[in-house]
Amino acid sequence: MKIGIIDADLLGRQKHRFPNLVCEKLSAYWKEKGAEVELKLDYENLNEFDHVYIAKVFTDTWVPKWIQESVNMDTGEANLPENIHVGGTGFFFANAPNLDDEIEHHMPDYNLYNDWIDNEVRKAEQAAGEAGKKFNKRTFMVQFKEYTDYSIGFMTRGCFRKCPFCVNQKYDKVFRHSPLDEFYDPSRKKICLLDDNFLGCPEWRTILEELKALKKPFKFKQGMDERLLTDERCEVLFSASYDGDYTFAFDNISDYDLIHRKLQLIRKYTKATNIKFYVLVGFESTDVQDIINMWRRVALLMRYHCLPYIMRYQNKNETPWKKSEYRSFYITMARWCNQPGFFKKKSFRQFCEANQAHHKTEGTLCSAMKALVDFEERYPEIAKEYFDLRFDQFELEG
Ligand code: SF4
Known part of the structure; x- marks a missing residue:
């Protein structure tokens, strides 16, 4: 089973730095079932996944038009391909449906964002190197503290x-x-x-x-x-x-x-x-x-x-x-x-x-x-x- 998880706020908001708890719970839930879980950083090839979950907290976060237009804020429903699921106040505001209890009460996967963070560190280190500047990893990592420390x-x-x-x-x-x-x-x-x-x-x-x-x-x-x-x-x-x-x-x-x-x-x-x-x-x-x-x-x-x-x-x-x-x-x-x-x-x-x-x-x-x-x-x-x-x-x- 292949599961894709998209934290829409991470992709759509430049300075967003807070983990999406629903994404972390979904990840842990599916990993426990033996699924291969990927934090997706784009909206490409979604049909390659058995399930893709897209979560959004803020209503003004950008998502592709075909996704946004599928959403009915009043009913809390979306008209999307069967394998794609959207959720959160960013899509449905006060009408966002609850998660199933099994997921809602699951221990979050606090490692979901690890690869993304490692990659951000690598990019910043490389950019500093190219600019002839010293890279201070400790200072750089402060922005990720909510992902790593809590x-x-x-x-x-x-x-x-x-x-x-x-x-x-x-x-x-x-x-x-x-x-x-x-x-x-x-x-x-x-x-x-x-x-x-x-x-x-x-x-x-x-x-x-x-x-x-x-x-x-x-x-x-x-x-x-x-x-x-x-x-x-x-x-x-x-x-x-x-x-x-x-x-x-x-x-x-x-x-x-x-x-x-x-x-x-x-x-x-x-x-x-x-x-x-x-x-x-x-x-x-x-x-x-x-x-x-x-x-x-x-x-x-x-x-x-x-x-x-x-x-x-x-x-x-x-x-x-x-x-x-x-x-x-x-x-x-x-x-x-x-x-x-x-x-x-x-x-x-x-x-x-x-x-x-x-x-x-x-x-x-x-x-x-x-x-x-x-x-x-x-x-x-x-x-x-x-x-x-x-x-x-x-x-x-x-
Ligand atoms: S409804 Fe409750 S949670 Fe919302 S702003 Fe008012 S006091 Fe705060």
Whole structure:
């Protein structure tokens, strides 16, 4: 039996660097059955395989037209040759069918991407050699750490919130999904959890205790729901050996007061500087009110030494911020906020000035400075309130 597996995001997104868990589970499932499994890096000769599985997480990832056009997003079905199977939110958004239990609960094949990684290393080494440059394999390998260092899985599934912008609409609650040993590989240094709303699971405490008992750094890759933070949850969460940033979400301005209280709560338990909040923009509108709402959230996070990460909303068909008169302003804000090195050291104005200083065409404004100037001319009061705020002007209390 010959099985082809295509991680469409790997092929269609230039800088994509995260393994597709479904691909890894399919690979392990078929290898266990004695099949020959290949991670395919193109869409050629698919008829040579008994089965080809194409998985896609992002709706805007390119796949050949004949595949994309076969897909019915509303029914979760595709009209393709018998040996070709497509799946994932990238094809079916909220209607993506579940995997069979046998596959869903299979230990992933963490070696699926090994040959591809080896090949990337070889290419980079060769290119460095040809350019007369030194090749540092260790530095180069950092980009593959999610493939090489982590056990990856879902301890829980589901969410009860049903946010209108979210793909996660199937369930009304958060429930236990996999035991740790279903995906935990002791030879791997770290653990990455893909849970949708882990803190909303009634068994959150047991799960955190299980993770802590492994004595390995772990992280929740999706934004955690800070609205659910309590003293008890903070105590357990912030005393863990956490890997990288604690990531939460601050999607709605209507949660402003609640989030403010939760920020105070977080700061009762930790002074960590690796606390990040996704800030969704361009969803309710893309007018000046959306810009104000963005700034209010960014300024509040700054006061508590938390980092905003601007998430510009897009759905399966549209990218509204791109059509906005503030398109360039959204881009500049994202460039400033999403690079902590800039956000922690410069105000928005200083960031734009630094961009201008590197601008090559004399007598003209760079796009960042132009976005600032245009906005300030129209809304001087808003600019006065926010453009000169600096992360380091706020001191953490306590
Ligand atoms: S809380 Fe998070 S996971 Fe749940 S619906 Fe909202 S965005 Fe999705």
